[in-house]
Amino acid sequence: MAASWEESVEYSINTIYLLFSAYLVFVMQLGFAMLCAGSVRAKNALNIMLTNVVDAVVGSLSYYLFGFAFAFGEGSDANPFIGTSFFALKDIPNSTYDYDYSFFLFQWAFAIAVAGITSGSVAERTQFSAYLIFSCFLSGFVYPVVAHWVWSSTGWLSPNSSNLLFTSGAIDFAGSGVVHLVGGVAGLWGSFIEGPRVGRFDAFRNAIPIRGHNATLVVLGTFLLWFGWFGFNPGSFDKILVAYPNTSNQGNWTGVGRTAVTTTLAGSTAGIVTLFGRRLLVGHWDALDVCNGVLGGFVAITSGCAVVEPWAAVVCGFFAAWVLIGLNILALKLQFDDPLEAAQLHGGCGAWGLIFTGLFAKEEFVVQAYNSGAVGTVRPYGLFMGGGWGLLGAQVAELLAIVGWVSLTMGPLFYTLHKLNILRISVDDEIAGLDVSSHGGHAYVHAEEDRPRFYADYVRIQDNGS
Known part of the structure; x- marks a missing residue:
């Protein structure tokens, strides 16, 4: 039956809002690119920017061909663990306006963000071919299965399921677990299997600082990510015009505004706490620490952004900052090297958010x-609000399920790439820089001009017999 005029207007407004949110989330790819490029050394800037582009283009095709079906396909093969038949887009749009092309685009923007998180963990020492492999696998299979668990109405963790886990289902509104914890755990395994960068730790297991080459890009990337998060979190109200039964409320407008506020407050609180916390620990103010703190707060609030009061968002950001600081200290003690702190930031703060x-x-x-x-x-x-243990139990179940699933899939993948010698670059290439050794030139000046400068340290080390 044809939709009424009112239904058509409602659908049009919801579609415009959802597409606009998808565009904002896609802008986060530019934020990732700038943040990553500024956080690595100049000799690897071109490589990390290329990998961010690859995450988007490879993830697009992989998510279209396979990922969307695993996440949201429906039909006779539907099950709560792994989705359904392939090419789920073939029958849409339909008369109920579910899972149409605008919804696909919004979910695609989330999918390609996951691979960007993982890329940061393995930056500055990974072969380009390995990026292609794990980006495709992560976007097309690993992430979509988790998205199905939590965001599909047939998922076993879904709060919209007809058979709610612990009578609740897990609330992960915009993806502290589905997006950030998945990317963080994948990055954890990649960085662990590859090992630290050359020169990151000395013979006495002491950490040697390796600073990024451009703080301006890091700050620019942070603000772009902040801007994109207003699509990431409020945009997850995929329908803003909803007829609430037996109420005068006309939709999700207040929820959208509140979600934007809680997002802002959590990120801001985490940023200021990280600023002063790191000042006490290292003795100086550091803009880069603040940027990561802000992002840690955003990651943490992403799960509960729509269901908590603004004051609770401040609490969320406060503890997210200390989770990040504590995990970074632990990482150094364990000689774990993540150039962008992605595993600690997205994994640790994502877990806290749940x-x-x-x-x-x-x-x-x-x-x-x-x-x-x-x-x-x-x-x-x-x-703590008097609601019992049901929701918390479901949140813990999601956390454990994601850690287990990503570990069982991405861990063996990285290990296989390592054993096949297609994961990490050689020591010579790492010292020279990926831009020169793998991409024929440097991001800022011609390769031939830079080659002697980047090889100088390596030659000096060899001459000294170190």
């Missing part, structure tokens, strides 16, 4: 986000 939601989610907002404000609906909510 737990935070289980503690602070407000009942009214949970009903609003997941039951369209239906009167009389009862759902588990945050433990």
Whole structure:
């Protein structure tokens, strides 16, 4: 039956909002590129920018051919663990406006963000062919399966399922776990299997600082990511015009605004706490630490952004900062080398975000986000808000499931690439720089002009017999 005029207008407004949000999330790819480029040494800047482009283009095809079906395909083969038949886009749009092309584009923008997180963990020492392989696998299979668990109505962790886990389902509104924890755990395995960069630790296991070459790009990337997060979190209200039963409320407008506020407050709090926390630890102010702190706060609030009060977002950001600081200290003690702190930031703060939601989610907002404000609906909510253990249990289940799934898939993949000698570049190429050794030139000046300068340190080390 043809849709009414009112339904058509509602669908049009929702589609415009969803597409605009997708564009904002895609802008985050530029933010990732700038953040990564500024955080690495100049001799690897071209390589890391190329990998960010590859994450987008390879992830697009992989997610279209395979990923979307694993995440959101429906049909006779539907199951709660791995999605359904391939080419899920073939039958859309349909009369119910579910899973149409705008929804695909929004979810695609999330999928390619995951590979960008992982790329940062293995930066400055990874063969380009390895990027192509793990980016395709991560975007086309590993991430979509987790997205199906939590965001598909047939997923076993979904809060919209007909069979709710612990009568609640896991609340991961915009992906602290689905996106960030997946990317962080994948990066953890990649960085661990590759080992630290040459010169990162001395013979006495002491860390040697390796600073990025351009703080301007790092700050630019941070603000671009901040801007994109307003599509990432508020945009996850994929329908802003929703008829709430038995209420005068016209939709998700208040939820959208509140989500933008909680996102801002969590990131800002984490940034200022990281600024002063690192000042106490290292004795000086560091803009780069603040940038990572801000991003850590955003990562943490992404799970519960729609279901917590603004004051709770401040709490979220405060503890996210200390999670990041603590994990960075631990990483140095374990000689774990992640050039962008991606595993600590996205993995650690993503895990905290899931737990935070289980503690602070407000009942009214949970009903609003997941039951369209239906009167009389009862759902588990945050433990500290009086909602019992159901939601927290589901959050812990999601956390453990993601860590286990990504470890069982990406760990063996990185190990296989390592054994085939197609994961890490040679020591000579690493010292020379990936731009020269793998891409025929440097990001800023001609390769022939830079080659002697980048080989100078290596030649000096060889002459001294070190």
